[in-house]
Amino acid sequence: MARLARALAAAAASAALAGACSRGARDGAQPVRFWGLGREGEVVRELVPEFERRNPGIRVTVQQIPWTAAHEKLLTAFVGGAPPDLAQLGNTWIPEFAAIGALVPLDERIAASRTIAPERYFEGIWQTNVIDARVYGIPWYVDTRVLFYRADILRQAGYAQAPRTWAEWRETMEKIRSRPGAAYSILLPTNEWEQLTILGLQRDSPLLSGGGRHGDFSGAAFREAADWYVGLYRDRLAPVVSYTQVGNPYQEFARGYFAMWITGPWNLGEFRRRLSPEQQDLWMTAPLPAPDASSAWPGVSFAGGSSLAIFRASPRAEAAWRFAEYLAEPEVQSKFYALAGDLPARREAWDAPPLAGDAKAAAFRTQLTRVEPLPRVPEWEQIAQKIPEDLEAAIRGRQNVAASLAALDADVDRILEKRRWLLARAEAKRGR
Amino acid sequence: MAARGRREGRGLSDEARAAWLLLAPGLAAVAILFLVPIAAAFLLSLTDFDIYALGDARNVRFIGLRNYATLLADPLLWKALRNTAVFLFLGGPLTLGVALAAALLLHSPLARAKGFFRTVYFAPYVTTLVAVAVVFRYLYHPRFGLIDRGLALLGIAPIDWLGDPRWAMPAIVLLAVWKNFGYATILLVAGLQAIPESLYEAARIDGAGAWQTFRRVTLPMLAPTLVFLGVITTIGYFQFFAEPYVMTDGGKPLNATLSVGLLMYKSGFRWWNMGYAAAVAFVLFTLVLAMTAVQLLLARRRDA
Numbered sequence: 001m002a003r004l005a006r007a008l009a010a011a012a013a014s015a016a017l018a019g020a021c022s023r024g025a026r027d028g029a030q031p032v033r034f035w036g037l038g039r040e041g042e043v044v045r046e047l048v049p050e051f052e053r054r055n056p057g058i059r060v061t062v063q064q065i066p067w068t069a070a071h072e073k074l075l076t077a078f079v080g081g082a083p084p085d086l087a088q089l090g091n092t093w094i095p096e097f098a099a100i101g102a103l104v105p106l107d108e109r110i111a112a113s114r115t116i117a118p119e120r121y122f123e124g125i126w127q128t129n130v131i132d133a134r135v136y137g138i139p140w141y142v143d144t145r146v147l148f149y150r151a152d153i154l155r156q157a158g159y160a161q162a163p164r165t166w167a168e169w170r171e172t173m174e175k176i177r178s179r180p181g182a183a184y185s186i187l188l189p190t191n192e193w194e195q196l197t198i199l200g201l202q203r204d205s206p207l208l209s210g211g212g213r214h215g216d217f218s219g220a221a222f223r224e225a226a227d228w229y230v231g232l233y234r235d236r237l238a239p240v241v242s243y244t245q246v247g248n249p250y251q252e253f254a255r256g257y258f259a260m261w262i263t264g265p266w267n268l269g270e271f272r273r274r275l276s277p278e279q280q281d282l283w284m285t286a287p288l289p290a291p292d293a294s295s296a297w298p299g300v301s302f303a304g305g306s307s308l309a310i311f312r313a314s315p316r317a318e319a320a321w322r323f324a325e326y327l328a329e330p331e332v333q334s335k336f337y338a339l340a341g342d343l344p345a346r347r348e349a350w351d352a353p354p355l356a357g358d359a360k361a362a363a364f365r366t367q368l369t370r371v372e373p374l375p376r377v378p379e380w381e382q383i384a385q386k387i388p389e390d391l392e393a394a395i396r397g398r399q400n401v402a403a404s405l406a407a408l409d410a411d412v413d414r415i416l417e418k419r420r421w422l423l424a425r426a427e428a429k430r431g432r
Numbered sequence: 433m434a435a436r437g438r439r440e441g442r443g444l445s446d447e448a449r450a451a452w453l454l455l456a457p458g459l460a461a462v463a464i465l466f467l468v469p470i471a472a473a474f475l476l477s478l479t480d481f482d483i484y485a486l487g488d489a490r491n492v493r494f495i496g497l498r499n500y501a502t503l504l505a506d507p508l509l510w511k512a513l514r515n516t517a518v519f520l521f522l523g524g525p526l527t528l529g530v531a532l533a534a535a536l537l538l539h540s541p542l543a544r545a546k547g548f549f550r551t552v553y554f555a556p557y558v559t560t561l562v563a564v565a566v567v568f569r570y571l572y573h574p575r576f577g578l579i580d581r582g583l584a585l586l587g588i589a590p591i592d593w594l595g596d597p598r599w600a601m602p603a604i605v606l607l608a609v610w611k612n613f614g615y616a617t618i619l620l621v622a623g624l625q626a627i628p629e630s631l632y633e634a635a636r637i638d639g640a641g642a643w644q645t646f647r648r649v650t651l652p653m654l655a656p657t658l659v660f661l662g663v664i665t666t667i668g669y670f671q672f673f674a675e676p677y678v679m680t681d682g683g684k685p686l687n688a689t690l691s692v693g694l695l696m697y698k699s700g701f702r703w704w705n706m707g708y709a710a711a712v713a714f715v716l717f718t719l720v721l722a723m724t725a726v727q728l729l730l731a732r733r734r735d736a
């Protein structure tokens with residue numbers, strides 16, 4: 001409770017501070033308070049001067065918040081009645097903030113906007129912002145997972161390009177593993193939920209059933225994915241290690257400890273920075289394989305990233321919207337990519353340099369045409385944490401896959417108990 | 433008789449009323465700052481106050497003791513309790529042991545620059561934990577850290593102190609010991625100085641060696657100080673929170689450094705299950721109360 005009080009006091013203090021700042025502005029410009037997270041919050045400052053030049057009536061004050069503290073800070077700020085006008089939200093948080101009524105629906109503004117239109121964004125990414133047919137956020141940058149691989153090792157194993165189906169994928173991994181002196185074929189950190197969840201989505205698992213009332217992890221679709229996934233550990237194609245136990249994954253990738261890694265866009269920059277110039281030709285990226293030859297390639301990946309959302313309590317929604325529109329302009333998106341390395345959510349920005357000629361980023365562009373949102377329930381993050389926790393026993397061979405998935409469903413059903421109650425109550429009310 | 437008794441009673445109540453009046457400000461402060469929050473937290477622990485309740489207060493349900501039932505079945509609670517016990521039983525004796533050794537060195541007639549060393553030993557205690565944590569994160573770094581560089585000279589492969597679930601807890605304990613032993617050292621030095629020189633002389637005359645003198649004279653005379661330090665250290669270490677919060681992002685890797693305090697914080701502020709977090713708080717409260725009661729009982733028995 002002491003922490004809550006302190007957080008509230010801090011929120012009040014920062015509100016007072018912001019108030020003081022706005023009074024300090026001599027020109028009487030409207031202050032827009034923007035909260036940016038982590039590196040994005042730092043870099044976005046460089047985009048502000050141009051916006052203020054074009055909109056002399058608006059001043060943007062950027063507050064940078066570390067990712068690790070962002071979620072709780074945004075919630076406490078909302079409870080304390082001192083939220084920012086505009087904030088960057090991880091797009092899996094949007095269902096939660098929409099459910100508690102913290103955000104303003106943006107449908108009318110989008111309909112009237114000349115810059116922002118749904119068709120200019122990747123479909124799956126746009127959908128993450130839609131809750132009960134209303135739009136609560138504008139995609140800012142995107143995040144998804146593709147396959148990073150050692151092109152030289154695949155060539156040695158006899159493959160000129162990355163696998164396109166699960167069967168091919170598995171075959172490639174076995175070939176890699178059977179080379180003399182080979183270490184592992186793929187890195188799947190045991191503490192991450194993303195890889196298995198993607199495989200489940202590829203098998204058309206809904207993850208949750210009954211409109212987000214129950215877990216569907218024991219269902220046939222997810223079960224198939226989990227069997228395939230756990231098999232990679234069992235057959236020693238993937239090492240049984242958590243991310244932190246890998247030590248330095250870049251070094252290990254360069255050493256050939258593993259030849260494939262399902263990971264995200266930030267690693268484009270990391271690989272370029274951390275591997276030596278002569279190692280740059282060794283690695284490549286590819287969209288994810290599809291489950292079988294009959295299903296469309298590439299296989300589905302999830303639609304991640306951050307959105308910009310306006311808080312309901314904001315008296316300066318119009319000015320905040322103008323800043324969001326500015327950040328959505330294709331040139332600003334390109335500039336943001338150059339500064340932060342975050343992939344643009346706007347399709348147009350991909351046709352312009354530096355992204356247009358980037359062979360290694362191209363896999364992401366292809367992948368982004370096949371992305372699906374994760375379940376849009378406020379409890380998703382909590383559920384996601386449970387996936388690796390409950391699967392670890394199966395990965396380590398202490399329990400069979402079915403038992404682990406049953407345990408996962410039990411945990412998820414417990415987490416969703418409140419949601420079921422709320423939905424039942426809402427239905428009863430509607431029925432009356 | 434009856435009337436008189438009543439009058440007497442009324443006289444007493446005048447006095448009592450004055451006492452109550454004088455006590456009122458203090459009692460009010462205790463009630464508002466202590467009893468009311470505790471009662472509120474207990475009520476909270478009987479509800480399912482969560483993220484949905486933030487949006488609409490009608491979404492709160494009274495669920496009796498269900499939070500407690502879920503909590504006792506939660507493997508994370510047991511993991512946190514185990515971690516807390518390790519921290520307590522590894523860190524506590526180690527802190528007191530190091531402090532005792534340092535105090536004996538400082539007290540030795542052979543020691544030079546005592547004032548300087550007293551300050552050096554005490555400095556970590558008054559340094560902000562966050563600053564200390566930043567420095568220790570560098571020391572523990574598997575590639576650039578001083579500790580692993582030193583181990584490399586001895587031919588030992590680098591250890592990922594904060595990343596490896598087996599080493600994360602020892603690393604945190606080490607930090608806590610380094611940070612806290614100075615306080616105990618100062619109190620023990622004071623305790624050592626209070627031991628009359630005549631006792632040592634008598635021991636020498638009786639032909640006692642260095643170990644026997646320490647065992648039969650120094651240790652018994654220091655016992656009250658050690659008991660006090662034991663209680664203080666236990667209570668402090670039981671609630672350990674800040675060390676893993678700043679060093680391992682709140683309990684990484686694989687919850688190897690998750691403490692009960694962190695579990696409460698995470699349930700409350702990460703997942704926003706305030707009712708559940710309040711239940712964790714009450715479990716922690718009960719444990720600290722029980723621990724303190726046991727120690728006081730032991731101390732009282734010793735005195736008797």
